[in-house]
Amino acid sequence: MELFKFKSIQTNIAAASACLILLTAILLGVISYQLSASSVRETAQDYTAELIRQVNANIQTYITSMENISVLALSNEDVRELVGEAGSNRTSSEELARSQRISAYFHSIIASRKDIASINVIGYNGSFVSDRGQAELNPSVRLEEQPWYKSAQEASGRIVVSSSHVQHMFKDEYDWVVSLSRELWSKDQTEPRGVLLVDLNFSVINDTLNNIDLSKRGYVFIVDEDGNIVYHPQQQLIYSNLKSEKIDEVLAKGSGSFTTDEGKTSRIYTIQDSGFGWKIVGVSYANELIGNKREMQLSMVAAGIFCLIVGLLLAVLVSRNLSRPIKQLQEHMKKVEKGIFNIRVPIGNPREIASLARTFNLMVVKIEELMSQVVREQEIKRKSELTALQAQINPHFLYNTLDSIIWMAEGKKTDEVVLMTSALARLFRSSISRGQELVSIRTEIEHVANYLTIQKIRYKDKLDFHIDVDPDIYSCRTLKVLLQPLLENAIYHGIKNRIGTGTIQVTGGKRDDYIWFEVSDNGVGMEADTLRSILEPRKSDRESKGVGVVNVHERIQLYFGKEFGLSYKSVPDEGTTVTVRIAAILGDEYAGGVGA
Amino acid sequence: MSEYRRRSASAVLAAILVLIAVVGIYKWAASQRTEKNVDIIVTVKAKSSAIDFWKVLITGVEDAANEFGATVSVIGPPAETQIDVQMKQLEQAIREKPDAIVMAATDYNRLVPVAQRIVKAGIKLITVDSSINSDDALSFIATDNRAAGQKAGEEMAKLLPESDSSKIAIMSYVFGTSSQMEREQGVREWLRSNSRIEVANTFYSEGQLDKAYELTKELLQADSSIKGIVGLNEPSTVGAGKAIQDLGLSGKVKLVGFDSSVDEVKLLEGGVLHATVVQKPYNMGYLSVKTAIEAVRGQKVPKLIDTESVIINKDNMYTEQNQKLLFPFVGE
Numbered sequence: 001m002e003l004f005k006f007k008s009i010q011t012n013i014a015a016a017s018a019c020l021i022l023l024t025a026i027l028l029g030v031i032s033y034q035l036s037a038s039s040v041r042e043t044a045q046d047y048t049a050e051l052i053r054q055v056n057a058n059i060q061t062y063i064t065s066m067e068n069i070s071v072l073a074l075s076n077e078d079v080r081e082l083v084g085e086a087g088s089n090r091t092s093s094e095e096l097a098r099s100q101r102i103s104a105y106f107h108s109i110i111a112s113r114k115d116i117a118s119i120n121v122i123g124y125n126g127s128f129v130s131d132r133g134q135a136e137l138n139p140s141v142r143l144e145e146q147p148w149y150k151s152a153q154e155a156s157g158r159i160v161v162s163s164s165h166v167q168h169m170f171k172d173e174y175d176w177v178v179s180l181s182r183e184l185w186s187k188d189q190t191e192p193r194g195v196l197l198v199d200l201n202f203s204v205i206n207d208t209l210n211n212i213d214l215s216k217r218g219y220v221f222i223v224d225e226d227g228n229i230v231y232h233p234q235q236q237l238i239y240s241n242l243k244s245e246k247i248d249e250v251l252a253k254g255s256g257s258f259t260t261d262e263g264k265t266s267r268i269y270t271i272q273d274s275g276f277g278w279k280i281v282g283v284s285y286a287n288e289l290i291g292n293k294r295e296m297q298l299s300m301v302a303a304g305i306f307c308l309i310v311g312l313l314l315a316v317l318v319s320r321n322l323s324r325p326i327k328q329l330q331e332h333m334k335k336v337e338k339g340i341f342n343i344r345v346p347i348g349n350p351r352e353i354a355s356l357a358r359t360f361n362l363m364v365v366k367i368e369e370l371m372s373q374v375v376r377e378q379e380i381k382r383k384s385e386l387t388a389l390q391a392q393i394n395p396h397f398l399y400n401t402l403d404s405i406i407w408m409a410e411g412k413k414t415d416e417v418v419l420m421t422s423a424l425a426r427l428f429r430s431s432i433s434r435g436q437e438l439v440s441i442r443t444e445i446e447h448v449a450n451y452l453t454i455q456k457i458r459y460k461d462k463l464d465f466h467i468d469v470d471p472d473i474y475s476c477r478t479l480k481v482l483l484q485p486l487l488e489n490a491i492y493h494g495i496k497n498r499i500g501t502g503t504i505q506v507t508g509g510k511r512d513d514y515i516w517f518e519v520s521d522n523g524v525g526m527e528a529d530t531l532r533s534i535l536e537p538r539k540s541d542r543e544s545k546g547v548g549v550v551n552v553h554e555r556i557q558l559y560f561g562k563e564f565g566l567s568y569k570s571v572p573d574e575g576t577t578v579t580v581r582i583a584a585i586l587g588d589e590y591a592g593g594v595g596a
Numbered sequence: 597m598s599e600y601r602r603r604s605a606s607a608v609l610a611a612i613l614v615l616i617a618v619v620g621i622y623k624w625a626a627s628q629r630t631e632k633n634v635d636i637i638v639t640v641k642a643k644s645s646a647i648d649f650w651k652v653l654i655t656g657v658e659d660a661a662n663e664f665g666a667t668v669s670v671i672g673p674p675a676e677t678q679i680d681v682q683m684k685q686l687e688q689a690i691r692e693k694p695d696a697i698v699m700a701a702t703d704y705n706r707l708v709p710v711a712q713r714i715v716k717a718g719i720k721l722i723t724v725d726s727s728i729n730s731d732d733a734l735s736f737i738a739t740d741n742r743a744a745g746q747k748a749g750e751e752m753a754k755l756l757p758e759s760d761s762s763k764i765a766i767m768s769y770v771f772g773t774s775s776q777m778e779r780e781q782g783v784r785e786w787l788r789s790n791s792r793i794e795v796a797n798t799f800y801s802e803g804q805l806d807k808a809y810e811l812t813k814e815l816l817q818a819d820s821s822i823k824g825i826v827g828l829n830e831p832s833t834v835g836a837g838k839a840i841q842d843l844g845l846s847g848k849v850k851l852v853g854f855d856s857s858v859d860e861v862k863l864l865e866g867g868v869l870h871a872t873v874v875q876k877p878y879n880m881g882y883l884s885v886k887t888a889i890e891a892v893r894g895q896k897v898p899k900l901i902d903t904e905s906v907i908i909n910k911d912n913m914y915t916e917q918n919q920k921l922l923f924p925f926v927g928e
Contacts, residue, residue, distance in 0.1 A: 309617065
C-alpha cells in the first residue's frame with residue numbers, strides 16, 4: 001500500500017474506502033448513463049422512423065388518390081374526344097356542352113375533397129377544360145411554359161409529380177400546390193394529345209408536417225429527386241444559407257438513417273423514400289434525443305456525492321471504532337511503562353483487539369506477580385543472611401566457649417587454652433570475610449574445622465570429628481556459614497543426647513555439575529515425623545529447633561535454585577546424615593559474574 | 597476530551613461537505629434552468645395590420661422561440677404611425693421585466709428615451725428592421741436599407757433611357773423612420789453618382805395605400821415629365837401602381853417598389869410594377885430572437901446583421917427561392 005502512506009489507520013481506511021466508493025460510483029454512473037442513454041436514443045430513433053413511415057403513408061395516400069383521379073379523368077370519353085379532335089368538326093355549342101359535361105364530371109370527382117385543388121385538361125389542339133367551369137386564366141401565364149407541362153411532355157405518358165410551387169394559372173389565385181401531370185395520348189397510343197393536371201393543395205401536406213412533434217427542435221422536411229425542397233419548416237433560412245441540410249447525403253442514401261458529425265449540434269437524419277421521387281426526412285438533434293440528459297447526469301452526480309459522503313462517514317466511523325481500542329491499549333501500555341501495574345484494559349469489541357487486550361492484561365498480571373515475588377525473595381534473602389550472621393556469632397556459643405576457656409585457664413591447662421583461643425580467633429576471622437556472601441570452600445572448611453575444634457575441646461571425649469573434603473573443590477565458592485548450623489544441629493540434637501563418644505563426619509566433593517557436602521553423625525537420629533518436618537518453613541522465628549537448618553535450606557534455594565538444598569537421612573539411635581547440594585561455582589566465575 | 601473534539605470536528609467537516617455538495621448541485625441545477633428559459637418581448641411596428649411583412653417576421657420570431665426554447669410575446673401598435681402607442685406598450689413591457697426586448701422602432705428619434713430606460717432596467721435591447729438614433733441596442737438586425745435603396749435606384753436606371761429628361765419621384769412612407777431615410781438615401785446616392793436621372797421629389801404615404809394612390813395620381817396628372825416612381829414600401833408601391841394603372845400609364849411610367857404582396861405580384865404580372873426589392877422578414881424575425889437569446893446568455897453578438905434583399909421581377913418571380921419570398925404562407 002505505497003499509495004496510502006498516511007500515518008493513522010483511520011486515515012488509511014477512510015482514504016481507501018473513499019477511493020473505492022468514488023471509483024465504483026463513477027464506474028456505475030458512467031455505465032448506467034451510457035446504457036440508458038443508448039436505450040433512450042434507440043427508442044427515440046425508432047419513434048422517429050415510425051413517425052416518418054406514417055408521414056410517408058399519409059403523403060402516398062394523397063399521391064395515390066391523385067393518380068386515381070387522373071385515371072378516372074383519362075377514362076372519360078368526353079375528355080378523349082376533347083383532346084382527340086384536330087379541329088372544330090363539331091359546332092361550338094356542342095363543344096361548349098361537352099366542356100360543361102367534363103367540367104361537371106371533374107367537379108363531381110373532387111367535390112367532396114378538400115385536398116384536390118383542381119383538375120385541368122389542356123389539349124394540344126387549344127382546348128382547355130377545368131373543374132372550375134368558366135375559370136378565368138391568368139393572362140400573363142403561358143401554360144405550355146409551366147414546369148409541370150414541360151415535364152409531363154418529357155415523361156410522355158408517365159405520371160410526374162412536381163415539387164411544391166405556387167400555381168398562378170388562374171387569375172388572382174396564388175395557391176401552393178403539388179402538381180401531378182401526365183400527357184394524354186390518343187386511343188391507339190400513337191400521338192400525344194394534351195396534358196392532364198391535377199393539383200393537390202399543398203396545405204394538407206404542410207399541415208400534416210407542421211403538426212408533427214418529433215422533439216423540441218426536431219423537424220421533418222421533404223426533398224424531391226432533384227434536391228429541390230418540397231417542404232421545410234425553415235425554407236427561407238436554407239435559401240439564405242443561414243441553415244443547411246445534408247441534401248446530397250440524403251439523395252445518396254435510399255432509406256435509413258445517418259448522423260452528421262457536427263459536434264454538439266450533430267443531427268440524426270432518418271430518411272424514407274416515398275417511391276415517387278420524394279424523400280421524407282426526419283431530423284432530430286442527437287443531444288436532444290436524450291431529453292433528460294441533464295437530469296440524468298445531475299442525478300448520477302448527486303447519487304455519487306451522496307454515496308461518497310455516506311461512505312466517508314462510514315469509513316471514518318469504522319476506522320475510529322477500530323483505532324480507538326488500539327489507542328486505549330497504547331495509553332494503558334504507557335502507564336505500565338511508567339510502572340503502574342494495577343490497571344486492566346477493558347476488553348472491547350473487535351475480537352482481535354479484545355484478545356490482544358486480554359493477553360496484555362495477563363501479561364501485566366504476570367509481571368506484577370513476578371515483581372512482588374522478587375521483592376519478597378529479596379526480603380527473605382536479607383532476613384536469612386541476618387539469621388546466618390546471628391548463627392555465626394551466637395552469643396550462647398561465645399559465652400560457653402569463653403566459659404570453657406576460663407575453666408581451662410583456672411585449671412592451668414595452658415595448651416588447651418591456647419588451642420581453643422586461637423581456634424576461636426580463626427573462627428571469627430574467617431567469618432568476617434569482607435562482607436561477601438560467597439566464600440571459597442577452603443575458607444568454609446577452615447571455619448568448620450575451627451568450629452569443631454572448639455566444640456571438641458568443650459565436649460572432650462564425647463565428640464570426635466573427621467573432615468574429608470576433596471581438595472579439588474577448595475577453590476570453588478559456597479555460601480558462607482553454610483555448614484555451621486548443620487554441625488550445631490548434629491551436636492546439640494544428635495551427639496549431645498548420646499551416651500558415649502559421638503563422631504561427626506564432614507565430607508565433600510564434586511559430582512557432575514554440582515558440589516555436595518555431607519555431614520553425618522552417629523547420634524540419636526530422628527523420628528520419621530521430625531525428619532519430615534525438619535525442612536518445612538518455620539512457623540515462627542521463635543521455634544529454635546531446626547531454625548538454622550531451615551534457614552540454610554532456604555538460603556541455598558534462593559541463591560542457587562529450587563533443585564539445590566538439603567536432604568536428610570536419619571535412622572533413630574543410629575545417626576543422621578544431611579547432604580548439601582550447591583551449584584558448582586568456580587572462584588574466577590564468581591569474581592566475574594554473579595556479584596554481591 | 598480529545599476524542600470528543602475529534603469526533604465533533606469530523607462531524608462538522610462532514611456537514612460542510614454535504615452543504616457544499618448540496619449548494620453546488622443546486623447552483624448547477626439553477627444555472628441549467630436559467631439557460632432553458634429566456635423571456636423575450638418583441639415589438640413590431642404594426643401588429644394588427646394586414647401587412648404580410650410583419651406576419652412573416654412574427655413567424656420567424658416564433659420559429660426561433662420554439663427552436664431555442666424562449667418564451668416570446670409579440671406586441672405592437674395597430675398602425676405604423678402610432679408612435680405613442682408603441683412607447684406606452686414598451687413602458688409596460690419594461691415593467692414585465694423580460695430578459696430581452698426586440699424592437700422595430702416606429703420612430704428613429706422619439707423611441708430613444710424608452711430604449712434608454714430598457715437598457716437601464718437591465719434588459720437586453722435588440723433592434724430589428726428599424727433602428728433608433730442612439731447606441732443603446734446591442735445588435736441591429738435588418739436589411740441593409742441603403743444597399744436596398746441603391747439596388748432600387750440601379751433597377752430604375754436600367755428601365756429608363758439615359759438622358760436628362762428622365763425624372764423620377766419617390767413615394768416614401770412615414771417621415772422620420774430610419775429605414776425609409778436610408779432607402780431614400782440609397783436611391784438618391786446611386787442615381788446621383790451613376791446616372792443623370794433626376795429625383796424630383798419625395799412624397800410620404802404614411803404607409804397608407806389610398807394616400808399613395810392619391811398622391812401619385814395628383815403627381816402624374818400635374819407633371820408629365822415624371823417617368824418613374826420608386827415606392828419605398830409595400831402600400832406606397834401598390835398605391836402608386838394602382839394610380840399608374842388607372843391613369844393608363846402602365847409601362848410608360850416605370851415603377852420600382854419594395855416588399856411583396858399579392859397586389860404587388862398582380863402588378864408585376866400585369867407589367868405595371870417592373871421590379872421590387874424584397875427583404876427577408878422571416879430571417880429578420882428568426883435572427884433577432886436568436887441574437888437576443890445569445891445576448892441574454894452572455895455571448896458576444898455582432899453590432900449589425902444584414903439580412904439582405906433580393907430584386908424580383910416578372911421573369912424570376914416563380915423560381916423556387918423567390919416564390920417562397922413572394923408567397924410566404926401556404927394555404928390561406
